[in-house]
Amino acid sequence: MIADTPAADLSPVHFIGIGGAGMSGIARIMLAMGLQVSGSDAKDSLLLTALAAEGATVHVGHDPRQLDGVRTVVASSAVRDTNPELARARELGLQVLHRSAALAAVSSGRQVVAVAGTNGKTTTTSMTTVMLQHCGLDPSFSIGGELTESGTNAHLGSGAVFVLEADESDGTFVVYRPQVGVVTNVQPDHLDFYGTAEAVEQGFLEFARSIRPGGLLVACADDTGSARLAERAAAEGIAVRTYGESDGADVRLDDLVLDQSGSGFEVWSAGRPVGRARVNVPGHHNALNALAAWTAIVAVGVAPTDALAAIGSFTGTRRRFEPRGSAGGVRLFDDYAHNPGKVAAALQTARQVAGDGRVVVVFQPHLYSRTKDFAVEFGRALGLADEVVVMDVYAAREDPQPGVSGALVADAVPLPPEHVAFVPSWSAVAGAVRARVRPGDLVLTVGAGDVTMLADELLALLGGSDPR
Structure with missing residues (x-):
């Protein structure tokens, strides 16, 4: 790891996973510094479109040929050694920096x-x-x-x-x-x-x-x-x-x-x-x-x-108890919380905002290892809600682990069984939530994965639209 490399000495820079929240920020700063920036990500996103508009060369998919002319490759711990771009960068002897070292360079x-x-x-x-x-x-x-x-x-x-x-x-x-x-x-x-x-x-x-x-x-x-x-x-x-x-x-x-x-x-x-x-x-x-x-x-x-x-x-940060809209007398919020302390804090805030209304939470566990280690603590935190829907685990960088699923969390929620549901099918979650809500409720989607995408579907089912 190189923490003191001048940023100007890194260009041209290629980011593996440039669409991530942390990686995209560093790429933006390097672009503003006048560095030549490229990057790849597994799927297209609005962030990739924005980075392209700011001057980055972006690719959907990882291909070793995308390293042509590159001097430095930036990767996070989430990038596996088997990634074809990372493996090729090491074969070529390119400078490979961890995301944190790249951030240290631009803040130097x-x-x-x-x-x-x-x-x-x-x-x-x-x-x-x-x-x-x-x-x-x-x-x-x-x-x-x-x-x-x-x-x-x-x-x-x-x-x-x-x-x-x-x-x-x-x-x-x-x-x-x-x-x-x-x-x-x-x-x-x-x-x-x-x-x-x-x-x-x-x-x-x-x-x-x-x-x-x-x-x-x-x-x-x-x-x-x-x-x-x-x-x-x-x-x-x-x-x-x-x-x-x-x-x-x-x-x-x-x-x-x-x-x-x-x-x-x-x-x-x-x-x-x-x-x-x-x-x-x-x-x-x-x-x-x-x-x-x-x-x-x-x-x-x-x-x-x-x-x-x-x-x-200060008026807020996206995905930190972010208002997503309301319909049918139901208010919808979204939060990135992905460990027990964060989930508890988000639900305590929901209680404060809901007033006399009920709190309905949709939780998507993030990582198999975290789910296995903290299933009981997650269940206890989710018990602060009135109705709980637990999705299956968002794997992110991990492979599945036998016996580890969102059911571990749902089973640990200290509420009567009729108020807790484990819904492993992503496509069935919005309908399961819709069946539980009533006017006056506050619905909170929680997790670091793609649970945030449920907001649009839920608002449509409730008869509203996303305000953004």
């Missing part, structure tokens, strides 16, 4: 704010970016989701700050050398890579150790894993600033008032009141995410009161 020379955490990093990265923009800065950014405000997941800015989402899934988030490292929480996930919860915590400690000398770790005091990280980092001499509702937090959220469209709260820093803020996206967790973003942008020089006013400028 900037004041990096890297946002990590098992849950909430996309939203917190987005909030940090939008708040900096509201304060008149033009940060560069690379996010694993599209901002509602600008409709993009990446931008090469003119300012000194580069905000990026630091993915912990394969341990490569240690390459960014940030000035400010944010950790929203540390919980067991990606055990297919880490093996144990203890190894996950060690991975986040390595991330904290990667912060530049004189930099700052911003860690949530309310999450036990993040709080332990803060203690271990401080013991090693790393500067730490904690945030949360806990009495001992350096930056504290107080007098929280939640409503269906967001929340209001007081911000205290170093034992003194800063003022009251408003977050215009619902959910208790989003109030904490906003506090993390406030702490981060103050750390890079934004005045505390300006940062406070900027919190209200």
